[in-house]
Amino acid sequence: MLRNNNEKKLYPNPDVIFYLADEGIVAVNTLTKEEYDLMDTYFSRLKFWNGQRSDKMNAIDVDLLAGDLVLESLADRSQWEGDRLSELFHTATRNPAIMVPSLSEEEAARQFVEMSQLKQKKLERFIPPAIDIIKLPEPHLKVIHDTSLFEVCKNRKTSRSFNGDPVALSHLSDLLFMSFGYIHGKEWEEIAAEDLNTVSERKSSPSGSGVQACDAYLAVVSIEGLVPGYYHYRADGHELALLTPECDAAAISHSVCDQFWVKGAACGIFITVDMNRVWYKSDLARAYAYVFLEAGHISQTTLLNATALGLKTWLSGSMRDEFVAEKFGLDGWRHFPVTSVFIGHGIEDAVPQKIRETALELRQG
Incomplete structure (x- = not known):
């Protein structure tokens, strides 16, 4: 049976993790640090793409792609030999290019001074009894x-x-x-x-x-x-x-x-x-x-x-x-x-x- 030419296969982004909050299910991209509150329909669609199935794209898929919650090709993580938790820690502690834009020397100096002056001047050290x-x-x-x-x-x-x-x-x-x-x-x-x-x-x-x-x-x-x-x-x-x-x-x-x-x-x-x-x-x-x-x-x-x-x-x-x-x-x-x-x-x-x-x-x- 021939597959419909309009069907696609999407893949969940392995950098994304989920946790339960008062608002519901929250998706976190450990690399970009972006967070999304997911409606049940979106989470259900993510679960659908977790299988080996193809389907026609819909409006939810467009949103999932825009948020990098799904990918159009399977991410290759074959080089990582650690467990899943260490992989997530590795991505969570990276600085992607989007988070560290290039600055001129003047911009970098101003950012350093402004950040320093905004910080409180006193920071107590924990002293146990x-x-x-x-x-x-x-x-x-x-x-x-x-x-x-x-x-x-x-x-x-x-x-x-x-x-x-x-x-x-x-x-x-x-x-x-x-x-x-x-x-x-x-x-x-x-x-x-x-x-x-x-x-x-x-x-x-x-x-x-x-x-x-x-x-x-x-x-x-x-x-x-x-x-x-x-x-x-x-x-x-x-x-x-x-x-x-x-x-x-x-x-x-x-x-x-x-x-x-x-x-x-x-x-x-x-x-x-x-x-x-x-x-x-x-x-x-x-x-x-x-x-x-x-x-x-x-x-x-x-x-x-x-x-x-x-x-x-x-x-x-x-x-x-x-x-x-x-x-x-x-x-x-x-x-x-x-x-x-x-x-x-x-x-x-x-x-x-x-x-x-x-x-x-x-x-x-």
């Missing part, structure tokens, strides 16, 4: 100062063989100040001098618009002078706030999804995000992606400073998010952990003995 406040020793920094960048880059290695020995509080003080403290002073004088936004904070790692959305929360097992527990580093006073008591080797292993080799570490530094500070800059998905860039910068800075202090380090992005957030008093939405750096003493062994034994058993078996 504390059981106790511990003033840290004044940073000494001589060891870090006297160690070359080449040395720390060369010596930084992943260690999965911590021995449980305690870390000196003075070393932790230096590490937190250099990685999370205001080493340039809190006010960005160059910005303030031009009457631009003075919210910007200055630390050792870069942050979009200087909002410094990341904080340090510590799971302390064995630091000299500190009781085991969960802490928040407060850069303003260079102090630790005890949030929850009692932390041990089993707890930190559980926090990072049972990666048991962390049990001998003295402390885990969890890098967390305050989304209120991110949204100060932008509420788009692109700004959310900056969270991971910022946490990556800070984690590398932390690893290098710890190495300069002669400590062994291990980095992990795998964690039981809800467990960690609860221990630190974070809601898991506006404030949540992103990654962690563990520090301690031990040897430069990236392969724990138990894993060596297991690998040997499997080879022999």
